[in-house]
Amino acid sequence: MAAAGMKIMVGCKRVIDYAVKVRVRPDKTGVVTEGVKHSMNPFDEIAVEEAVRLREKKLAGELIAVSCGPKECGETLRTALAMGFDRAIHVEINDPKVYETLSPLHVSKIFAKLVEKEKPGLVILGKQAIDDDCNQTGQMLAGLLRWPQATFTSKLSVNGDSADITREVDGGLETIKVSLPAVVTADLRLNEPRYATLPNIMKAKKKPMDKVNPTELGVDLSPRVEILKVEEPPVREAGVKVDNVDELINRLKNEACVI
Amino acid sequence: MSSLIWRTSTRLFASTTISHRPCKSNHVTSLLNKFSTDNGSATPLQVFSEEESMMKSTVRRFAEDRIKPLVREMDESSKMDENLLKSMFDAGLMGIEVSPDYGGAGMSFMAAILAVEEVSRIDPSVAVGMDIQNTLCCTMMTRFASEELKEKYLPQLATRYLGAFALSEDTSGSDAFALKTTATRNGDDYVINGSKMWISNSEYAGVFFVFANVDLSQGYKGITCFLIEKDTPGLTIGPPIDKLGLKSSSTCPLFFDNCQVPISNVIGDVGKGYKYCIELLNEGRIGIAAQMIGVCQGALDLTLPYIQQRHQFGKSILEFQSVAHQVADMLTQLECAQLLTYNSARLRSYGLPFVKEAAMAKYYSSELAAQLTRCCIDWLGGVGFTRDFGVEKFYRDAKIGTIYEGTSNIQLNTIAKYALKDT
Numbered sequence: 001m002a003a004a005g006m007k008i009m010v011g012c013k014r015v016i017d018y019a020v021k022v023r024v025r026p027d028k029t030g031v032v033t034e035g036v037k038h039s040m041n042p043f044d045e046i047a048v049e050e051a052v053r054l055r056e057k058k059l060a061g062e063l064i065a066v067s068c069g070p071k072e073c074g075e076t077l078r079t080a081l082a083m084g085f086d087r088a089i090h091v092e093i094n095d096p097k098v099y100e101t102l103s104p105l106h107v108s109k110i111f112a113k114l115v116e117k118e119k120p121g122l123v124i125l126g127k128q129a130i131d132d133d134c135n136q137t138g139q140m141l142a143g144l145l146r147w148p149q150a151t152f153t154s155k156l157s158v159n160g161d162s163a164d165i166t167r168e169v170d171g172g173l174e175t176i177k178v179s180l181p182a183v184v185t186a187d188l189r190l191n192e193p194r195y196a197t198l199p200n201i202m203k204a205k206k207k208p209m210d211k212v213n214p215t216e217l218g219v220d221l222s223p224r225v226e227i228l229k230v231e232e233p234p235v236r237e238a239g240v241k242v243d244n245v246d247e248l249i250n251r252l253k254n255e256a257c258v259i
Numbered sequence: 260m261s262s263l264i265w266r267t268s269t270r271l272f273a274s275t276t277i278s279h280r281p282c283k284s285n286h287v288t289s290l291l292n293k294f295s296t297d298n299g300s301a302t303p304l305q306v307f308s309e310e311e312s313m314m315k316s317t318v319r320r321f322a323e324d325r326i327k328p329l330v331r332e333m334d335e336s337s338k339m340d341e342n343l344l345k346s347m348f349d350a351g352l353m354g355i356e357v358s359p360d361y362g363g364a365g366m367s368f369m370a371a372i373l374a375v376e377e378v379s380r381i382d383p384s385v386a387v388g389m390d391i392q393n394t395l396c397c398t399m400m401t402r403f404a405s406e407e408l409k410e411k412y413l414p415q416l417a418t419r420y421l422g423a424f425a426l427s428e429d430t431s432g433s434d435a436f437a438l439k440t441t442a443t444r445n446g447d448d449y450v451i452n453g454s455k456m457w458i459s460n461s462e463y464a465g466v467f468f469v470f471a472n473v474d475l476s477q478g479y480k481g482i483t484c485f486l487i488e489k490d491t492p493g494l495t496i497g498p499p500i501d502k503l504g505l506k507s508s509s510t511c512p513l514f515f516d517n518c519q520v521p522i523s524n525v526i527g528d529v530g531k532g533y534k535y536c537i538e539l540l541n542e543g544r545i546g547i548a549a550q551m552i553g554v555c556q557g558a559l560d561l562t563l564p565y566i567q568q569r570h571q572f573g574k575s576i577l578e579f580q581s582v583a584h585q586v587a588d589m590l591t592q593l594e595c596a597q598l599l600t601y602n603s604a605r606l607r608s609y610g611l612p613f614v615k616e617a618a619m620a621k622y623y624s625s626e627l628a629a630q631l632t633r634c635c636i637d638w639l640g641g642v643g644f645t646r647d648f649g650v651e652k653f654y655r656d657a658k659i660g661t662i663y664e665g666t667s668n669i670q671l672n673t674i675a676k677y678a679l680k681d682t
Contacts, residue, residue: 039316074309075309075312075313078309078313079313079316082313082317195317195320195321195350196313196317197317197349197350197351197364198314198317198350198351198352198355198364198366198370198374199351199359199362199363199364199365200351201310201313201314201317201364201366202310202359202364202365202366203359204313205310
């Protein structure tokens with residue numbers, strides 16, 4: 001199925017679905033995940049879509065989806081296969097304690113090893129995961145590989161051995177050119193992901209999914225961080241009416257401490 | 260069945276806050292991964308295979324993103340959005356069981372049923388077209404049509420246009436085989452004369468599956484199924500009927516005036532039409548049951564959050580015990596309806612007898628949908644009576660469930676026949 005052309009690797013994280021009302025566990029060590037709906041991180045879906053579009057434009061060859069975690073990550077990978085990917089790699093992490101403390105540094109090291117093996121011309125990741133909001137994996141991976149990075153990408157065009165990229169930054173839009181291979185992280189407005197059509201869901205069953213043990217890759221997954229406590233955010237208080245501008249300024253300065 | 264609403268259930272749900280139906284599938288699937296069994300039939304009915312789960316997620320997202328924004332407009336204008344129809348074909352929703360050789364998804368009957376349920380949760384009017392397409396039209400082609408007919412029409416049905424199932428007439432509804440439309444042999448053609456009534460999908464159908472009698476003196480044994488293309492001379496599609504619910508689904512009369520159809524367009528064998536019809540409607544019934552449980556889910560999706568947020572006399576509506584009991588009762592009955600529906604679908608998939616169970620599922624689910632949607636409006640109060648809120652549409656859409664594809668009385672007859680057989 002792989003046409004001659006640039007290999008693209010995309011990371012797909014299995015996260016709690018965005019529509020779910022997240023609850024803190026009674027023991028305050030984390031959030032409730034049992035029996036809760038999970039799906040692919042929305043930014044990763046955008047990354048998957050971008051890779052499929054590049055292949056449709058004949059700018060890419062083999063598309064490989066990667067996910068790190070327990071058995072259920074297989075479902076996430078099948079979604080990528082159903083959207084048009086050729087192959088999936090499931091880095092199996094079955095120990096729940098290890099999985100809970102899995103962080104961007106671990107994941108970027110895993111990806112770095114996979115990149116060494118697969119030699120893709122482009123790695124596309126979501127800019128951040130909606131569960132931890134770290135926004136680190138792409139950047140760390142680029143650092144480890146000593147590759148250029150283009151983060152918060154809202155427009156991507158590949159031209160031979162370089163890519164023109166528009167990034168969404170605080171000040172507006174930044175246009176840069178990166179030489180390939182590079183790490184790109186996808187932002188919201190990069191594209192609108194397609195639905196996996198029912199025929200493609202069935203075709204995805206026949207596509208290969210390789211299982212890899214992180215120890216085979218020589219990556220140390222021992223935790224760098226200890227979770228002390230997880231709490232609900234404070235209940236939002238009601239707003240207050242002020243009588244005049246002076247009072248407003250006073251309160252903003254002395255109570256809200258924002259000016 | 261009306262007495263069942265007020266019967267208090269023997270067990271209250273344990274939690275005091277009733278959340279949306281929790282995702283059993285993920286939790287139980289992971290349990291099953293620990294104690295995996297090869298015997299598929301031992302799994303609980305609400306545990307789905309990986310492809311069924313993926314299909315549910317995709318269809319639900321599609322329904323929320325693409326169908327939901329158009330629901331109100333389609334209901335008010337009594338028109339199906341043609342772009343939506345096209346995107347449903349593109350997503351593979353119209354040929355779910357059709358083999359990939361003909362452009363379909365090649366999924367199971369259960370997958371089709373789940374898809375109908377998911378779409379009904381957002382718009383039962385869109386779902387009915389999809390249900391007829393999958394469970395009646397595509398199955399008719401796959402199971403009974405010649406290879407030439409399949410090659411010509413099945414890919415179109417899977418990817419391009421709707422089919423319509425034309426059985427009922429002005430003077431024959433429940434008494435379906437008393438139909439009067441005739442098909443007279445004339446050389447290499449049959450000439451069709453007569454009319455049909457209440458035909459769904461008519462406005463957008465590319466082909467019609469028309470049941471006509473080649474020899475009225477033979478009674479039902481003359482009934483034959485003809486595949487008639489839309490623009491065939493002699494076929495006129497009447498204007499759509501203005502209905503209480505399922506408004507965007509076009510329901511039209513059809514008129515056949517010396518309509519010539521080649522004999523190659525006979526589906527299966529001459530005189531066997533009644534047999535095919537019975538077989539298909541037995542399965543189609545499960546699709547309607549799925550539609551009705553979707554209607555129930557859709558109404559509850561809007562109602563339950565509201566009655567938790569709305570407070571009167573210092574507490575939420577749901578905290579009043581009388582309301583909580585009614586809700587618990589309806590949820591229990593919905594669970595029953597869902598299990599009846601899923602079980603009859605699985606029985607059919609496994610090639611086991613399912614006719615009685617399918618009749619039970621359709622009867623139970625459709626009667627429940629009419630009552631549950633009415634209860635939702637009661638729990639909502641005044642706001643439930645408004646168009647804007649959206650539940651009144653489910654209330655209107657639910658009503659046809661007890662009537663079409665076999666009225667409740669007909670279902671009871673069917674079920675009773677089995678009781679007689681068993682004694």
